[in-house]
Amino acid sequence: MNPINRRQFLKTAALTFLAFAGRALAAPLAAAEKFFHEPPWRRKKPYWGYAVDITKCIGCGRCADACKTENEIPREPFYFRTWVERYILRRSGEVAVDSPNGGIDGYPPPRDPESIAQSFFVPKLCNHCEHSPCEQVCPVGATFKTEDGVVLVDRKYCIGCRYCIQACPYGCRYFHPTLQVADKCTLCYHRIKNGKRPACVENCPTGARMFGDLSDPEGALTKFRESERTQVLKPHMGTEPKLVYKGLDKEVR
Amino acid sequence: MNDSYLETLRAALAQVSGFIYPNELELQWSILIVLYPYITGLVAGAFILASLERVFNVKSVKPTYRLSLLVALAFLLIAPLPLQVHLGHPERAFEIFMTPNTSSAMAMFGFVYIWYLMVVLLVEIWLDYRREIVLWSKSETFWPKRLFYKLLTFGVDNISPRSLEIDEKIGRALTVIGLPSAVLLHGYVGFIFGSIKANPWWSTPLMPIIFLFSAMASGIAGVLLFYMFLCWLRDEPIDMPCIDTVAKFFLTALIVAFSLEMLETLQTAYEAEEHFDIIALLVEGKLYFSMIFVQILMGSLTPMFLLGLAQLFDLPEKVRKVFYGASAVLSLVGIFAMRWNVVVGGQFFSKSLRGFTTYKMEFAGREGLLSAIVLAILPLFVLAGLLYLLPPWGERAGKESATS
Numbered sequence A: 001m002n003p004i005n006r007r008q009f010l011k012t013a014a015l016t017f018l019a020f021a022g023r024a025l026a027a028p029l030a031a032a033e034k035f036f037h038e039p040p041w042r043r044k045k046p047y048w049g050y051a052v053d054i055t056k057c058i059g060c061g062r063c064a065d066a067c068k069t070e071n072e073i074p075r076e077p078f079y080f081r082t083w084v085e086r087y088i089l090r091r092s093g094e095v096a097v098d099s100p101n102g103g104i105d106g107y108p109p110p111r112d113p114e115s116i117a118q119s120f121f122v123p124k125l126c127n128h129c130e131h132s133p134c135e136q137v138c139p140v141g142a143t144f145k146t147e148d149g150v151v152l153v154d155r156k157y158c159i160g161c162r163y164c165i166q167a168c169p170y171g172c173r174y175f176h177p178t179l180q181v182a183d184k185c186t187l188c189y190h191r192i193k194n195g196k197r198p199a200c201v202e203n204c205p206t207g208a209r210m211f212g213d214l215s216d217p218e219g220a221l222t223k224f225r226e227s228e229r230t231q232v233l234k235p236h237m238g239t240e241p242k243l244v245y246k247g248l249d250k251e252v253r
Numbered sequence B: 001m002n003d004s005y006l007e008t009l010r011a012a013l014a015q016v017s018g019f020i021y022p023n024e025l026e027l028q029w030s031i032l033i034v035l036y037p038y039i040t041g042l043v044a045g046a047f048i049l050a051s052l053e054r055v056f057n058v059k060s061v062k063p064t065y066r067l068s069l070l071v072a073l074a075f076l077l078i079a080p081l082p083l084q085v086h087l088g089h090p091e092r093a094f095e096i097f098m099t100p101n102t103s104s105a106m107a108m109f110g111f112v113y114i115w116y117l118m119v120v121l122l123v124e125i126w127l128d129y130r131r132e133i134v135l136w137s138k139s140e141t142f143w144p145k146r147l148f149y150k151l152l153t154f155g156v157d158n159i160s161p162r163s164l165e166i167d168e169k170i171g172r173a174l175t176v177i178g179l180p181s182a183v184l185l186h187g188y189v190g191f192i193f194g195s196i197k198a199n200p201w202w203s204t205p206l207m208p209i210i211f212l213f214s215a216m217a218s219g220i221a222g223v224l225l226f227y228m229f230l231c232w233l234r235d236e237p238i239d240m241p242c243i244d245t246v247a248k249f250f251l252t253a254l255i256v257a258f259s260l261e262m263l264e265t266l267q268t269a270y271e272a273e274e275h276f277d278i279i280a281l282l283v284e285g286k287l288y289f290s291m292i293f294v295q296i297l298m299g300s301l302t303p304m305f306l307l308g309l310a311q312l313f314d315l316p317e318k319v320r321k322v323f324y325g326a327s328a329v330l331s332l333v334g335i336f337a338m339r340w341n342v343v344v345g346g347q348f349f350s351k352s353l354r355g356f357t358t359y360k361m362e363f364a365g366r367e368g369l370l371s372a373i374v375l376a377i378l379p380l381f382v383l384a385g386l387l388y389l390l391p392p393w394g395e396r397a398g399k400e401s402a403t404s
């Protein structure tokens, strides 16, 4: 190696070292700044969200029924885009949960009503997770997130591997028995695109289900999220659901 | 989908215990998906055994070298079939390669598979057999077979010592790449499950290496059995130093796999997070037989005990053979049970952690027991074909054709 080359080499090495050292010093500061990340609905418009007020739900199951009709979901009691769970917390600490036929046909009367501390209904549906594991695992990208924040399945593209069903922490997906593809709530995309509300929201008699545009600062959903204390399901999963609940109990998973 | 299947599901409703999300009644990944990691594991294990000779210069396992490669190839060719059959739209399977989603472990597995098959395994086998293929392409009397060999030479029939030496060098380099590739191949299978955070029974960073070491045990067991069986079939003496060494590696793989599994279990029990209760119920209930009895007692502890005895004491040859054979069979069954416990076991309990669903295996359907059995036997036929075309007892065949 001649001396010129050696000098060149040393120079490059020193510069590389400096670059890394500089980055190492700056990294903690940069990381702190990144900690707060802006929700996507600050940038995109519209961006759809959903909220459920558990204190208002009476467990009539009309939403689940309407969903099946609107979206032509098989009527079998094991294919649901949305369903309603009933929780019975007894004084003894025992917790009983059921959702016979998704709540569509009502619930059997509970035994021994005296022992019940409290009881409530929890409507469930796809959370349209901002960081959706179902989208992450789909091998062909058939599950995707739209510009307005809705997680959808492309039926013409899904190969039917069911990986997404395994990956959803909330049991929101099922395998469509005739189409042979994964299926789940679309927030009635065909309706919301035309300015209508999803069928479940439309049919809820108590207003327990709310749908709206998160990017609209004056919208009812934004106001609800600002004024109420809400919670999401399984926050530790890091999925960042866009479906929030008011009045969620610790027993609800 | 047929009505009888829906009928099965309706019947399963009555057997749900506790609460499950309504959509969780149907168990999505059937016995075919149990078969898939099992078969892939055999591939990786067999290949790693073959690499011992080449990369680490363990000369005594030489008699199993070619056989291991052929076993790996036979099972690798069948490995994607269970997945394919299981798909709702098998005709769209190719989209995995055309429009892969790079964040999906399943999509990336496709590429690792292709890489491993095309770049590693096929080339390595070809290089290793090249001399014989050239000789056979001249000496074979049955014309279709001769044509096959002719095609396989790809027009290169230079088998001078110099060119064979180059082959050997490339082959060695290839095995050095091949070893991490095989590890990646099966590690990836583990990752497909280990990366599902929604499922506490699957989600652990240990999953890929647990899969890997049990794969090594199963691959080694498989090759050991095939080797002993073929010796018997061909009325040849078993090379005892060879299988003694193989048994040693077999034992090591078993011990590591078992320790990792136990570590994982202890950790889960000690941390006792939210999901611990349901997992304990799972193991004490639905998985008791397949996990405690088949996987641990029969499939891990017994072979470890037998192989350990053979290590510690100077047992007569006959006894050693029986011990090795028995251990191989037991651990092959045990590792199948392990895959079952992971794949099916992980779908028994609800993600609400409040109850269990059931698995009603069909017999005749597309994903039924019958197709599983067919798919499990298929590699054996492929292997028989490979043994016929590329007999691994090459040295002798080579000499024969050289003198004829």
Ligand code: SF4
Residues within 6 Å of the ligand: A125, A126, A127, A128, A129, A132, A133, A134, A135, A151, A167, A168, A169, A170, A171, A172, A173, A184, A239
């Ligand atoms: S709730 Fe499930 S299906 Fe819906 S976006 Fe989240 S992970 Fe996907």
Ligand code: SF4
Residues within 6 Å of the ligand: A137, A138, A139, A140, A141, A142, A143, A153, A157, A158, A159, A160, A161, A162, A163, A164, A165, A181, A182
């Ligand atoms: S079932 Fe369909 S949508 Fe789900 S992961 Fe597989 S290809 Fe993607």
